[in-house]
Amino acid sequence: MSCCSMDTESVLALSATSSSAEETRLASHPLGAGLRQLDLSVPDVHCGACISTIERALSALAFVRKARVNLTARRVTCVYQEELDEGVTDPSEILAAINAAGYRAHLFTPSTPESDRTRNQLLLAVGVSGFAAANIMLLSVSVWSGADAATRDMFHWISAMIAAPALVYAGRFFFKSAWNVLKRGRTNMDVPISLAVTLSYAVSLWETAHHGEHAWFDASVSLLFFLLIGRTLDHVMREKARAAINGLARLAPRGALLMMPDGSQRYIAVEEIAVGDEISIAAGERVPVDGVVVSGESDVDLSIVTGESSAVAVAAGSEVNSGAMNLTGSLVFRATRLARNSLLSEIIALMEAAEGGRARYRRIADRAAALYSPAVHLLALISFLAWGFLGGDWKHAMLVAVAVLIITCPCALGLAVPVVQVVAAGELFRKGIMVKDGSVLERLGEADIVAFDKTGTLTMGRPRLIRIETIENGSAAIARGLATHSRHPLSEALVRDTDDVPIPFFDSIAEIPGGGLEAKTGSDVYRLGSAVFACGTTFIPRAGDSPFSEVVLSKNGVDLARFFFDDTLRPGAAEAVGQLDAAGLGTLMVSGDRQTVVDNTARALGIDRALGALTPKQKVEECQRLSDQGHCVLMVGDGLNDAPALAAAHVSMAPATASDIGRQAADLVFFNDRLDAVPEAIVVARRSASLIRQNFALAIGYNVLAVPIAIAGLATPLIAAVAMSTSSIIVVTNALRLNAFGKRPGIRSTERAGGQAEVKTA
Amino acid sequence: MNMLIYLIPIALLMGGMGLLAFLWSLKSGQYDDLEGAAWRILGEDEADRKKP
Numbered sequence: 001m002s003c004c005s006m007d008t009e010s011v012l013a014l015s016a017t018s019s020s021a022e023e024t025r026l027a028s029h030p031l032g033a034g035l036r037q038l039d040l041s042v043p044d045v046h047c048g049a050c051i052s053t054i055e056r057a058l059s060a061l062a063f064v065r066k067a068r069v070n071l072t073a074r075r076v077t078c079v080y081q082e083e084l085d086e087g088v089t090d091p092s093e094i095l096a097a098i099n100a101a102g103y104r105a106h107l108f109t110p111s112t113p114e115s116d117r118t119r120n121q122l123l124l125a126v127g128v129s130g131f132a133a134a135n136i137m138l139l140s141v142s143v144w145s146g147a148d149a150a151t152r153d154m155f156h157w158i159s160a161m162i163a164a165p166a167l168v169y170a171g172r173f174f175f176k177s178a179w180n181v182l183k184r185g186r187t188n189m190d191v192p193i194s195l196a197v198t199l200s201y202a203v204s205l206w207e208t209a210h211h212g213e214h215a216w217f218d219a220s221v222s223l224l225f226f227l228l229i230g231r232t233l234d235h236v237m238r239e240k241a242r243a244a245i246n247g248l249a250r251l252a253p254r255g256a257l258l259m260m261p262d263g264s265q266r267y268i269a270v271e272e273i274a275v276g277d278e279i280s281i282a283a284g285e286r287v288p289v290d291g292v293v294v295s296g297e298s299d300v301d302l303s304i305v306t307g308e309s310s311a312v313a314v315a316a317g318s319e320v321n322s323g324a325m326n327l328t329g330s331l332v333f334r335a336t337r338l339a340r341n342s343l344l345s346e347i348i349a350l351m352e353a354a355e356g357g358r359a360r361y362r363r364i365a366d367r368a369a370a371l372y373s374p375a376v377h378l379l380a381l382i383s384f385l386a387w388g389f390l391g392g393d394w395k396h397a398m399l400v401a402v403a404v405l406i407i408t409c410p411c412a413l414g415l416a417v418p419v420v421q422v423v424a425a426g427e428l429f430r431k432g433i434m435v436k437d438g439s440v441l442e443r444l445g446e447a448d449i450v451a452f453d454k455t456g457t458l459t460m461g462r463p464r465l466i467r468i469e470t471i472e473n474g475s476a477a478i479a480r481g482l483a484t485h486s487r488h489p490l491s492e493a494l495v496r497d498t499d500d501v502p503i504p505f506f507d508s509i510a511e512i513p514g515g516g517l518e519a520k521t522g523s524d525v526y527r528l529g530s531a532v533f534a535c536g537t538t539f540i541p542r543a544g545d546s547p548f549s550e551v552v553l554s555k556n557g558v559d560l561a562r563f564f565f566d567d568t569l570r571p572g573a574a575e576a577v578g579q580l581d582a583a584g585l586g587t588l589m590v591s592g593d594r595q596t597v598v599d600n601t602a603r604a605l606g607i608d609r610a611l612g613a614l615t616p617k618q619k620v621e622e623c624q625r626l627s628d629q630g631h632c633v634l635m636v637g638d639g640l641n642d643a644p645a646l647a648a649a650h651v652s653m654a655p656a657t658a659s660d661i662g663r664q665a666a667d668l669v670f671f672n673d674r675l676d677a678v679p680e681a682i683v684v685a686r687r688s689a690s691l692i693r694q695n696f697a698l699a700i701g702y703n704v705l706a707v708p709i710a711i712a713g714l715a716t717p718l719i720a721a722v723a724m725s726t727s728s729i730i731v732v733t734n735a736l737r738l739n740a741f742g743k744r745p746g747i748r749s750t751e752r753a754g755g756q757a758e759v760k761t762a
Numbered sequence: 763m764n765m766l767i768y769l770i771p772i773a774l775l776m777g778g779m780g781l782l783a784f785l786w787s788l789k790s791g792q793y794d795d796l797e798g799a800a801w802r803i804l805g806e807d808e809a810d811r812k813k814p
Binding site for chain 2: 047051071072073116120128134151154158
């Protein structure tokens, strides 16, 4: 995948350049001594050249002290001076400089830096336990190869001294988690780990103090080392995806221009907007809170809020929801709700409620642990009692019990799941799909119904001219000439999709908000826009329920041509639906758009069932209804209105063009324009599910072989260490087979779909 | 046997130095951007484009 193909333009381009100096200043945080730090997300950086281009462009600005690109998170951190000798600096020049260098840049609020700290702590623990394991192993090898008496004792004591701090420091993750679970009267995989590690250390210490032959320091430390690797991989995978998702732009506006009673304007943060405040919204800005238009006329794009794809005209008195994009005219707007009570926040609340339902999902590893750890404890206890009562030697019985705990310790089991998931996440990342956490792949593998949103998901949310009805020759050229003067999505589509012909000359052109464009040539008046605007009252509009958007060109009130627009289908949408069908998954469309439009798209793509005009709440209800029927729903959507459904579904996917909240709610995010990402992700998820099952089988098979040896009392430290490492290595090697799978063609049983259903790699 | 009294502390010391180096690199943020670091090797020296 090339990062250059990450086309997030349709949504982001609108918000890319609208940041003012005030907004940028609001987004940066002070470092003291007149310095401020600004974090920007730059989704396009993908190579070394990008790094040096951006850093050089920023360093060229006089007030920039330091600029550093983080390629992993696709972020730029820039430290600048608030004031120079010439006066206050304008930080929006930083954005301008990045734009000028050819990259899109967006303001970015860093999420909690806490996650990074956890990763560093885990890495530190891996380092410490690795160091301890290596040194103790060296000493152990000397013991095994024949050191005896005083030398052996000394080696054991040194091992004990190395192991103690390492166990306390590196083992605290497991001890803490085990203690938390035990407090609530449950058990998980961390309980046998903690028990085995502490018990084996205690017994080894006791053995050492009594000049015993064997000690298990090496086993307990290297066990921790292996398990920490698994845990770190698990954590790193989750964080990597999260950082990159956060790195993409935020769509919610940060503030707005407040109209003061004395007529002046002041930029304030969204949280400070009070009910009754009058704010001014320029064309191209997003509405920050719910409110009513006081003055001005414009078209607003509600596609992110409701999913309705055509723009809606608003005038004084119209109510507008937060998140809507103001397209053509500037508006003065009175807030009727606080930011925290606005639609945006309501949707977030709905989402949180829906997510509560999904939190009940239990990971495979936890489910395995619930079965495995009681069995292990029981086995250790039985061997302890049996050796004690039958053999009479309680010290030996204790050693055998510890050996059983160590050998059955879920080292391979601990690695079985995270290794496969990291490899699978890497494979998906190469295909342009980001996974948020490990349980996503498990849930994705179970999905049996795919619910799609329409606008922005199956379609690009970008209108396309499909039909022209001209009454007079040459009228298309006139319409094109008019349309070049507007930024309205339909005008842009008209310019893009008509032939490049010489544009006629107009004396004057004006854009009338809420209507369209008006041009004068001599005594003639041309109008391009909605039917009512173009033809006045003489024109009787056709049934408003047509699946296409319509634009009319008129000359002195008589219509010359009509243009019909449809939304562009996302590339690969039909193939993706076909592949899903072939793989036995049901398809469903849930959209907030009109039923006729929805039916039209469903027919074009061959989707089984299409539901239109749904509110965000109804989408959630549909997901819940399906899951009550025992289905596992994969929801694919992008808008704000899909976010609650994304959170409620069993598993969810969103394109990178999705709204910020949509991306946050989704479990997977795909960067390619093509919808093929959906079946591809399912293929990888199903493969990784089968590899995880194989790994469990391997790990359990190892136990079946090793446990009898331990119970029989034959497990020397050497055997335990070798067996443990071998099982881990086998599990890791098996996980790497996922890459080899990638070279084979797609979902099984695709032959039925007639060859075209083969999975294409991006 | 007498050798061990010197050799073991030396081995531990060297291992400990490796560990300290790892801790230092972690603390100084060298693992924050692994992808970028791989590309930066190929770039020009940062010293070349320091501002006057």
